[in-house]
Amino acid sequence: MDKNLTSFIDIASDSDFSIHNLPYGIFSETEDGKRRAGVAIGEHVLDLSALETEGLLTLEGGPYFDQPTLNPFIESGRDNWATARKTIQTLLSTNSKDLGDNQNLQKQALFKQADVTMHLPVHVPGYTDFYSSKEHATNVGTIFRDPNNALLPNWKEMPVGYNGRASTVIVSGTDVVRPSGQLKPHADKRPIFSPCQRLDFELETAFIVGQPNKIGQPIAMENAWDHIFGMVLLNDWSARDIQKWEYVPLGPFNAKTFASEISPWIVTLDALEPFKTSCPTQDPEPLSYLSEKKADNSFDITLSVELLPKNADSVTVLCETNFKYMYWSMAQQLTHHTITGCKVEVGDLMGSGTISGPTPDTFGSMLELAWNATKPVELSNGETRTFIEDGDTVIMKGHAIKDDIRVGFGEVRGKILPALEFNFSD
Numbered sequence: 001m002d003k004n005l006t007s008f009i010d011i012a013s014d015s016d017f018s019i020h021n022l023p024y025g026i027f028s029e030t031e032d033g034k035r036r037a038g039v040a041i042g043e044h045v046l047d048l049s050a051l052e053t054e055g056l057l058t059l060e061g062g063p064y065f066d067q068p069t070l071n072p073f074i075e076s077g078r079d080n081w082a083t084a085r086k087t088i089q090t091l092l093s094t095n096s097k098d099l100g101d102n103q104n105l106q107k108q109a110l111f112k113q114a115d116v117t118m119h120l121p122v123h124v125p126g127y128t129d130f131y132s133s134k135e136h137a138t139n140v141g142t143i144f145r146d147p148n149n150a151l152l153p154n155w156k157e158m159p160v161g162y163n164g165r166a167s168t169v170i171v172s173g174t175d176v177v178r179p180s181g182q183l184k185p186h187a188d189k190r191p192i193f194s195p196c197q198r199l200d201f202e203l204e205t206a207f208i209v210g211q212p213n214k215i216g217q218p219i220a221m222e223n224a225w226d227h228i229f230g231m232v233l234l235n236d237w238s239a240r241d242i243q244k245w246e247y248v249p250l251g252p253f254n255a256k257t258f259a260s261e262i263s264p265w266i267v268t269l270d271a272l273e274p275f276k277t278s279c280p281t282q283d284p285e286p287l288s289y290l291s292e293k294k295a296d297n298s299f300d301i302t303l304s305v306e307l308l309p310k311n312a313d314s315v316t317v318l319c320e321t322n323f324k325y326m327y328w329s330m331a332q333q334l335t336h337h338t339i340t341g342c343k344v345e346v347g348d349l350m351g352s353g354t355i356s357g358p359t360p361d362t363f364g365s366m367l368e369l370a371w372n373a374t375k376p377v378e379l380s381n382g383e384t385r386t387f388i389e390d391g392d393t394v395i396m397k398g399h400a401i402k403d404d405i406r407v408g409f410g411e412v413r414g415k416i417l418p419a420l421e422f423n424f425s426d
Helices: 048-053 071-075 078-092 103-109 134-144 221-227 240-246 269-275 330-338
Strands: 024-028 036-041 044-047 110-112 117-119 127-130 161-163 169-171 180-183 192-195 203-209 228-235 260-262 302-308 316-322 349-351 393-402 405-417
Touching: 024 044, 036 048, 044 048, 044 103, 048 078, 048 103, 071 078, 078 269, 103 110, 180 240, 203 302, 203 330, 221 228, 221 330, 228 269, 228 330, 228 349, 228 393, 228 405, 260 349, 260 405, 269 393, 269 405, 330 349
Parallel strands: 127 349, 169 260
Antiparallel strands: 024 036, 024 117, 036 044, 044 110, 127 161, 180 192, 203 228, 203 349, 228 260, 302 316, 302 393, 393 405
């Protein structure tokens, strides 16, 4: 990381999008306009397709950026990732002549983020969500089971996960309709059909698969990091009451299928390299196929959740936690996912699971923060919450800082709309 690297673009010191970051996204000038690839730089989006057209960003096998998803570029491989990053940094640097001294090209290639529409950055062929925070799993086990046996026997042996719905992965800013389904509020009565009464957020990150494997050929631990392109923020919206009734015996189903919301910018592993740290000590030592030799197998990323109630003027910070608390690494998740021969595709989304820390202010869901509705959370406007209400907007943010260098994710923001009305007839 070159701390002296600066851009000719004026970038605030607290911006998530410094020249050290350069996350990739898909944007259009209008909601229905032509989609193409860009990188975030300060308050701007740099149009990569314009740079390709000018011959300033030429990659092996390209062009890649005048397309509605990043999948072709990602699939082109690590050499192109490295070349693109270095070229874009050079073009945006203080001493840049090809872009910095070219006012006409700047008018064609630089847009205010506030003036464009962001879209899903990748086509997501498949979505898997893990359950890799020991603190979160312990809290949930304590709430719903025996506190002395909160973790199930398999939890420390493998990264537990479930296959979700890629079709309902949505981009930040998309409103979410409150789901309806079967609830069982009374143990001695039959279930009812009702809008979800216990709607929750789950503070997560997710990684984007950058290189596929062949069916029947697992990804080995020593190669797993090479198959990961970058990370996004993820709000894994959850209907807790629907989940409680349906999850036995096969796990989450409709409680998790209605919306999984991600931030629009993919922060690459290259940008996160300076913020490496280690996962917590794993005890017992994982089986050999999950044994990770590298010590720096996690990232020091500060994460937070804010709640903006309907008609409120200010947000309430509900929690602040850190990705480094995650027990299982992303490489271990990917290796375990493929160990049976499961094939993963470029663009597959792999959620971390709720990220919680060791203290109540670091819990990453309302289920934990309000301790299953027994400890209401007070908001800055005097209201309280045990779960998310209609009109509430949940905002998740994340960033890493080291030696005054900041690399961030922006935000993932979603507003809850009322449930649809159903009129069933015999």
